[in-house]
Amino acid sequence: MSTDGRDKVEYFYNVRTRMVEKGRLSNWDDLMGPYPTREEAERAFEIAKERSSSWDDDDARWSGDKG
Template sequence: MSTEQWYYCLVHHDVEPAEGCKAIERLGPYPTREEAAQALRLAQERNEEWDNDPRFNDDEDEPDKDDGGSAFDALKP
């Protein structure tokens, strides 16, 4: 099993090994070159999942469907 990691460079729009561009310019690491090549698609899919997750819905017009309270409730006096 290879321990090599791959990254997708946002500057060059290409897959590169660990010895590539600065970390701020890359997505990853990914376990395979093929998975790194799909980095933009994977990021888009994850963003859509998070945008549609009711646990993170910021729409204030709808009542809160989760009666479990807020993480900030423990900080209230």
């Protein structure tokens, strides 16, 4: 197996078809990812929501807003 990343499989969630794709098969406008596993790609919206919430918390701490 190559160590330069060429053999690395990535998964994407297609928001138009609501399907997980192995590799980038569709237009970037329709995709979320990449994700390292199919399971993570299936949770794309949940992961995005968790990250957004975390970033909001970081912004509040940075600006001194305790909420």
